[in-house]
Amino acid sequence: MGKAALNEAARMVEVEWSDGGVSRFPYVWLRDNCQCPQCFNPDSLSRRVLMNDLDVNVSPVRVELQAKGSLLSVEWPQGHESQYDCHWLRERCFSPQALSERERDWQKRTQLWGAELAHNLPKADFPAILTDDRALHDFLVVLDSVGLVLVQNVPCDVGQVERLANRVAFLKPTSYGLEFEVVKKPKPNDLAYTTVKIGLHTDLNYYSYRPGVQMLHCIEQTRGEGGDNSLTDGINAAYQLKKENPDAFRLLTTLKVNFYCTGVDLYKFFFRQRRNVISLNDQGEVQSVSFSDQARDSILDLPADQVQPFYDALKAFDTIMYLPRNCLRFKMAAGEMIAFDNTRSLHGRSAYSLVDSTRHLQGGYFDWDEIYSRMRVLKVDLGIKDKVT
């Protein structure tokens, strides 16, 4: 820093950097973020100043640069003194340019895909993910941006989804337990546990906190016909709908649909949730999709004359999802696992027949909160500069 001065009118400290640029730091923000041990706990890296004790109208008595311009020193009334490192300050600059750079770091780097992804399916090696931090990092980066990774060389026994989840953080428990077995069951509480075709869907739309990522690990695949998985990028499909049928897009982003599920698994459950089929973020970008033929409630809370337009919109979205250019199909082999963004990548499977074999997938979930935390830690540990949302 070359200069520092008080701007009483703006109630900000103005700092001139050695490169000539100027940053302005509001008084109240500086006082609130004093880094001295009395105001900031170095063990927990957290603020000790309580808003309740903060004078939001505080003004510095004086400012000066110290340590050859690498420290900004601010003296407050009653003699409290704060020192701010120049790099620390620069990372917190309030200029439009700095804000727009930081804004970019928050943007999810979504790579849209269609059926062509089958020729170039993102792959990861299970043993490498489990043992190598860089492999784990790269796996999570692709899972975040593409929303689908084929994990290979997975041992053909149960417990592998848990091993992968534990490498990130932990399995997300649901009413179906920590893991669930996708096999034909005598009294199925879900169509997944039959041999029928399952349409493209996202899981657990009847939860407010839907699982972020789903893993499906193929332990045994049927030797008979069928049992292929279908996968579609729901965000890509939603953008195609927006372009081709803006009215349908508008309906699916505004009308609430009920999802529900009731039955018994670990215990009796009865879930209900209302949500838009297509959810937008604050910037109007498609953030997630919620779709399931199976779990969509027959109770539809719409005026009668909106029902046909709603179905037309849902059909239009569904049709796009299944277009050959959008829907990727492949039959997992034993020892393979797919991991996909459950809020984005729709999955389904074709009907199958069991010939001298069973079909056994083990499934499990983990959440984006833990994934992003893990990615940030790995980036720090591995010295990767790339920011993560």
Add this chain to the structure above:
Amino acid sequence: MGKAALNEAARMVEVEWSDGGVSRFPYVWLRDNCQCPQCFNPDSLSRRVLMNDLDVNVSPVRVELQAKGSLLSVEWPQGHESQYDCHWLRERCFSPQALSERERDWQKRTQLWGAELAHNLPKADFPAILTDDRALHDFLVVLDSVGLVLVQNVPCDVGQVERLANRVAFLKPTSYGLEFEVVKKPKPNDLAYTTVKIGLHTDLNYYSYRPGVQMLHCIEQTRGEGGDNSLTDGINAAYQLKKENPDAFRLLTTLKVNFYCTGVDLYKFFFRQRRNVISLNDQGEVQSVSFSDQARDSILDLPADQVQPFYDALKAFDTIMYLPRNCLRFKMAAGEMIAFDNTRSLHGRSAYSLVDSTRHLQGGYFDWDEIYSRMRVLKVDLGIKDKVT
């Protein structure tokens, strides 16, 4: 039902009820919700009809009433026949009145409170909750509407928050584990693990999926001064802010604040999340609050000239939270547990001294998805007519 007829112009079946009322059911909705075993799986209680196979322009060939008007029978092209029970239909009526009744069932029944709640604190008996379904139901209903319950007669050893969570569903795991011990620790990764005052806050604002409910179980209380808990209804405080300082309310419902936490517990973590301090639902009602002096990031992504107004707004909200009329204070005794809505009820504690004693709280979380599911199941099992969100 007294009569049923096709209305080709509207593409709806019109049903006249025995009481004279008329309901209209759109053709496409009826076909989509055929309840025959081919279209609907009675084991999983879910739709088998795939949107992909549904003709959204389908029209019935004819309708008729059967079984003395208790069944609506619809014949579709290609001879498929659907039968709908009259009670089932009535529960799905699309009339404005029926929609508005169902809308009411979705509304959360929030009971706002202030410090006066101390004289009438909602209480629950731990052994009763664990063994009696009605007691569990009543506990959850109050937890939902008030957002705070004092649970009494809890054994004074660890593991009780898990027992309570397991009675509802399961503990929500976080980076701090399934349970966490609030005691003075030598190298605290959180100010909770010191003896200093902790300001009013909600937990884990740096998660996208914040824990829904927090339990704090007092296993041992300090015999020294302090260690009282403070609790404020954040939704009530937000509405007071809206009334007294609409500009501040507008800022806190629109400006995004960064929350963060980094450190080591079960493993290294590094969480970041942006959110409004006050969140509104689609109806503009206050839905939740996110507040923490400790976890609010020093990186503030606002233009410089919005910083002072933001702090003024935060200070105004904070001041309301701490008003004696709003902030309830009491010192938990060993064998007591508070359970509160972490998205609404702000909690804090006064500084404390340790005199010939330790202070040991055990904490844990569980989520609203599981709570609402459990409440619905209990209502069905206990024959309680009241609906739940």
